[in-house]
């Protein structure tokens with residue numbers, strides 16, 4: 001792990017003097033790599049032919065940042081022009097440039113966000129265990145003057161990751177135990193999860209797979225990929241395949257296509273789902289080439305991960321729009337996080353903002369009990385109160401399912417505020433979102449089954465027979 005961190009730091013230090021954009025020759029830098037060290041192939045660009053552009057030296061100021069919170073979602077003028085004003089549109093809109101220039105060391109981070117020497121020293125220790133990776137795009141959404149900024153909390157390491165590290169488990173969902181072949185998790189009868197890589201453009205501080213970060217990054221080999229596909233071919237009960245990671249969209253479009261096309265060839269697989277946080281942390285990745293490729297292998301559903309309304313930027317909206325126009329429905333899976341979205345107002349803004357960009361708020365996950373994330377977890381009651389505060393106060397479409405993913409692979413369980421006060425065979429007593437109490441007649445179960453109910457006279461009353 002340390003070697004990889006060192007490499008990243010070296011690579012990104014190089015960025016300060018020279019920015020290289022992958023050329024067509026290196027468009028698929030992962031292809032042919034066995035497992036590891038492809039991060040460097042993204043980063044060092046040694047075989048590149050295009051003349052690198054030299055960004056002018058930057059002067060970073062932290063002024064004019066105090067009004068970020070007030071800006072309405074979807075209209076936020078991102079901090080690109082404050083922090084990256086020397087970067088041309090060509091680079092900024094190139095997802096490979098963004099990926100290559102991720103902020104991966106505390107010293108780099110200190111150029112953008114004020115950090116005291118003490119903080120720097122503490123965070124250097126944190127990233128040895130839990131590395132750091134933030135795209136320039138996502139960094140530009142942070143208000144560097146606010147230590148409690150919700151975008152910062154998701155991306156910038158905290159010393160609490162180490163001081164509270166004894167709480168929780170490395171793999172609370174027991175994902176390793178459900179792997180049938182390396183990379184393929186088959187927990188539910190009709191669904192399977194393909195984990196193609198452990199690389200992500202950003203390392204979210206609340207990640208359930210934080211344990212994988214120390215492995216330094218890998219992509220499944222062609223042999224491993226074939227073994228997964230072979231299992232899928234042989235198990236005809238599987239009708240739904242989730243392609244995830246890490247983030248599978250870190251693979252090049254051509255590499256992804258070679259995998260997705262082979263999954264699509266399997267007759268009994270009806271649905272392909274892709275789990276990715278790119279629309280929120282590096283929306284430039286959702287380009288026309290990717291969308292055109294995905295549109296060839298539908299039905300494909302894409303699940304993404306927005307946690308805060310300030311993530312719904314014009315760039316994110318465009319990315320989701322491109323997917324939708326390509327026939328890819330987009331659902332959102334938020335994680336409930338302390339200091340990020342743990343109140344009704346923020347979740348309302350987030351979910352209503354998602355609906356505005358035609359993304360369905362699907363799940364709100366209780367943050368898993370993962371080591372190094374305890375400081376971001378909230379009591380379950382907080383989630384229940386949020387759902388209670390949303391239900392009835394906005395369209396039902398905007399209300400996600402609040403879900404706990406049970407430990408030891410118990411699966412997802414929806415948790416709802418209790419609207420059913422009591423019930424018996426004849427009646428239910430319910431409260432509505434305003435707390436008013438209502439009585440609801442419970443239909444007779446015999447009528448429901450279509451059985452004739454004979455009145456006392458013995459004559460069947462046809463009006464009681466329900467077809």
Ligand code: SF4
Nearest residue numbers: 200203204207246277
């Ligand atoms: S994108 Fe998902 S898998 Fe990757 S670090 Fe974030 S939460 Fe973890």
